Amino acid sequence: MTTYDAVLLSSFGGPEGQDDVIPFLRNVTAGRGVPDERLEEVAHHYRHFGGVSPINSQNRALKAALEAELSKRGIDLPVYWGNRNWAPYFKDVVAEAAANGHTRLLGLVTSAYTSYSGVGQYREDFEKALLDNGLTDTASIDRIREYFDHPGFVMPLVEGVKSGVKTLTDAGYGSSDIRILFSTHSIPTAAAKASGPEFGEHGAYEAQHLAVAEKIRELAAPGVAWSLVYQSRSGDPRVPWLEPDINDFITGLADRGEAKAVVVVPFGFVSDHMEVLWDLDNEAKATAEEAGLGFVRVPTPGVHPAFVAGLVDLIEERLNDTPAEERPHLTDLGPWPDHETVGTYRDPAQPGSAPAAPTAPTPPSETVEATA
Template sequence: MPDERAHPYDALLLLSFGGPEGPDDVVPFLENVTRGRGIPRERLEEVGQHYFLFDGISPINAQNRALLAALRADFQDNGLDLPVYWGNRNWAPYLTDTLREMVADGRRRVLVLATSAYASYSGCRQYRENLADALSTLTGEGVAGEDLPRVDKLRHYFNHPGFVEPMTEGVLAALEKLPAEVRRDAHLAFTTHSIPTAAADTSGPVEAHGDGGAYVAQHLDVARLIADRVARETGVERPWRLVYQSRSGAPHIPWLEPDICDHLEERHGSGAPAVVMIPIGFVSDHMEVLYDLDTEALAKAAELGLPAVRSATVGADPRFVAGIRELVLERAATERGAAPDRCALGDLGPSHDLCPVGCCPARAPRPAAAGADSTFA
């Protein structure tokens, strides 16, 4: 019998991006990521050099294992009898294999935690398409009717205290790493993954579409929250800006700007004494953080002679893990017809439980699960 507090759900699925775990995995992993785009193998080998700097190992899988263990321990410590599984989009354990395992274990109502806190096609809709693809594969294998799991996705958690509070503490700790003579007037650079402006403009529900869409609005809301809290803690209001990193698209396609390295040059040119880089767009210290910030951006700062540090992501921080448990219980109560408190900080309020039609659309329509337009009940 499922835990009554989690009812009607009988499992939580940690759904993530995946990454290579050795040199031989790098190009096959990148082929999975770019499947259907016609990118030559030699270009993938060039991109893969980032991974080879770290022995061909992406840190994301180890970080997901740590989060998985922390969730299981937190659930046990709080008497929540809900098994937690893990599946990836692009590398083992693959999502379809994990759902197949869940079917064999008798799981029929699955709540999904995606390792992306914000609304966007790649951070939400694409995961919902992955779920639909996996469920379609299971259907083709003969899993149907009551044996086919129903999947629901946890709401966006960018403004949940469990996400915001560890981020804020990370900024305060990073400031302490700066030399005392530049600490007081250090600038804050909130970073997130750049995406095409067209994708940003159509992120979130239809009513949120427009310049930057929900993607930019949500990041700005979190950045303001953290900047204000840091000001209260330190007694200093620091200049801050939302900037972007990890662009990977064709040069002729507009993506969100400015890039973090360009921003560091601009800050140095304007006389900023130091910069704290705050990766609010990322849940853990995976490759985009370790390479694009800790390697490229810090090298640019050193070249400029600009003191710079990077604050921590939430990773498996106990407050983040507890926040996920709260979101699980909140969604379960809602499914049972209750009206639980929906905790959210900032001006935007709690996000929707069910992605509406037209939310973060793909360039070409594809089936998706866990939304109002779900092809699976």
């Protein structure tokens, strides 16, 4: 068994009020020279909701749910919550954990897929948090594997798709009238390829989404057509990003007479944060209405009991050093491997003890900023 003394719930972060919006967006785009005027074009998404991102309250709820599930199972691990772009920042949370004697942390990242933003950048965040606190040689951070095809992540989406299709069929649409649109965050095509070129032109990022979409459709609505679409692209318009955009695709479906209604599945996200509430519930829904298509949006896993239980299963998987062949997965791509340890933990009771052994190598990840 592997010993950890705390869980580090790791996320993107978001503003907590109108005065936070531009400083938050400056953090997100740091190093890219994006002027405040450009940031204001994105800021109106947050200002529409009073400058408050829902991601923070969602992470507080997830933290509480994880604590309850860990306690229920008799697992004595405190849960800390840290963010990349807004308070509580990783640097401060890692310092707090160390001050409490917790120096062997297990990171639980709120990103289910392989990408630079979901893998490589979090590793950099963890490295910097240890370095800034002078803990590189005395603390370590591992992280649970990508869980894109873990039953705990997939089954709440299956439940949602079943419900969404039923809502439309109850409204009079036939199964041939419906198209399931599996939506995820677009990233630069070069970044997608770098996430694992051995998986195809658009790397592991696209391959994972395609595999999960097919599994969800198979389990929830085997007679209904589906498509993978992308949302929330940003950055230089001259840079190629993954397509098709969900709004363009919805318009095209209507123009070609290929569907009369859509079930939108935001399976690239774990909670109903800004890119779901604005980009889907606002923009994509409006596009569908303008095109005369019925529209249903499926909930993200959020704090669904199966998702929370699945995350704790993943924590136990690391605590118990569960062999790969015994790790649950619903596609042929899984189970995704573990990652190398960040930092070097040495047991204070055994001075001079050997560093913790690294786990399997991190899968390739892109080297381009993926989101804005």
